[in-house]
Amino acid sequence: MKKKHSLIIVIFYFIKKFFSDLIKKTKGIKHNFIRKKERVVHIANYLFTKDGFSFYLNKFKYRFKFLKYRIRYLIKSFLKHSKKIIDSGYLAFTIIFYIVLSIIIFLLTYNIWVQSYDTVKIPEFRNMRVLEAIEQIQSLNLIPVIESRFSHLPYGTIIFQYPHSGHVIKQQRKVKLVVSKGLESSFLEDFSGWTVFALQKKVQELSLILKREIKIEKIGEEYSDIFDKGLIISQQPQAGADLTTIDTIKIVVSKGTMPDFITIPDFSGKTVEQVQKEIETLGLILDIQYVQTDNLDKVGIVINQNPLANEKIAKGSTITIFVGQKKL
Known part of the structure; x- marks a missing residue:
């Protein structure tokens, strides 16, 4: 019973000691804060007096002057030692060594990056026809993005590309193509003598450039002594019509020469x-x-x-x- 009672007294003593130390530390922190606050207030009041302002100004000048002499000393020391290094040729050798090392690291990193992804090298698409360029881009597992603008180049000709030729990019990235819409006032061509397949390819290009669908409608077949079988004899609208107003091109196809x-x-x-x-x-x-x-x-x-x-x-x-x- 006595042992149990003495154990309780010891535990109570340590708990009391812990809380008393905690209170003392709290009071000490509070006291230090009050002292620092009083010091800041004292400095602020003293600074706005004539003597206080001149004191702190002189103190700042002294420290600035010391810093200036220190920097000057360091520069002189550096120049003194660097002259010896340059004369010995060690500095030139060090610079060349680090340049060569940087180039080697860059090339190794670049090769690792290229080999770690499915990448392709962009070919030259400028001055190509838009459908040929699209087929080539899709064969490289890339995504073509078409824009169009007026240009002195013929309809459907690529006038700009991004990324540029020679760049290496990952697959499934976009390739921007800017396609010529021709001159600002463009007219329909004469398709007489064209095959229907060639006209279909041309209309696909026009639809991409004008960003709207243009249809082909076969309205009949006629015998012709001029055009072989399967070639276009005539069209509606006629050649020279404004492309911006055309939605459908109607054609008459040759059945060949009239038989005996x-x-x-x-x-x-x-x-x-x-x-x-x-x-x-x-x-x-x-x-x-x-x-x-x-x-x-x-x-x-x-x-x-x-x-x-x-x-x-x-x-x-x-x-x-x-x-x-x-x-x-």
């Missing part, structure tokens, strides 16, 4: 072999259809034909004959 027309003879009552020989000489294509009949005299003989006799058809057309076949 042949008057079809009457093949009724002839055998298949006889008809085949005549068809070959006429330059036609033969189609044979068999029709069942009870009349044995008409078996293997032409009963009917399409087109009929004396009609005119173009050379190379197909003619169908109906041949009798014994009824089963």
Whole structure:
């Protein structure tokens, strides 16, 4: 019981001592703060007196003068020692060494950076056609961004690119292309003699440059002695129309030269072999259809034909004959 009582007294003593020390420290901090505050107030009051201002001004001048002499001493010491270093050639060697070392570190770092990413080198796109440039950019796994402006260069020609050719960039980065819209007042070209495919490529370029869709509408086909089959004969609007007002280009396509027309003879009552020989000489294509009949005299003989006799058809057309076949 006595041991337990003495233990409680010891614990209580240490707790009391801890709090008494804490109170003393708090009072000491407060006292120091008050002393510093009084000192600041005293200096401020003294500074605005005539004697106080001159005292602190002289003190500042003295310290500034000391600093000036100290800097002068350091510069003289440096020049004195550096002259010896320069005369010995050590300084020049040190500078060259660090320059070479910096270049080596830069090249190594650059190579590591290039090899650590999927990078591509930008080719030259200026003066290329816009569709060719876009295909090449996409093949390099880059993203083309198209802008357009008026220029003396032809429609669809690249006049500026960023990044510039020779730069190395990561894949999936954007490549900006500025495309020529031609002169400020641009006109529609004459597409006569163009293929439909070539016109489609041209219209794609125009749509990219004008930033709106231009459609192609085929309104017919005609025979032509001038243009081969598949080439454009005429267009609407006509060449010279203002491009800014065009939404659709309508075209007429050539079917080639007009073929020679042949008057079809009457093949009724002839055998298949006889008809085949005549068809070959006429330059036609033969189609044979068999029709069942009870009349044995008409078996293997032409009963009917399409087109009929004396009609005119173009050379190379197909003619169908109906041949009798014994009824089963």
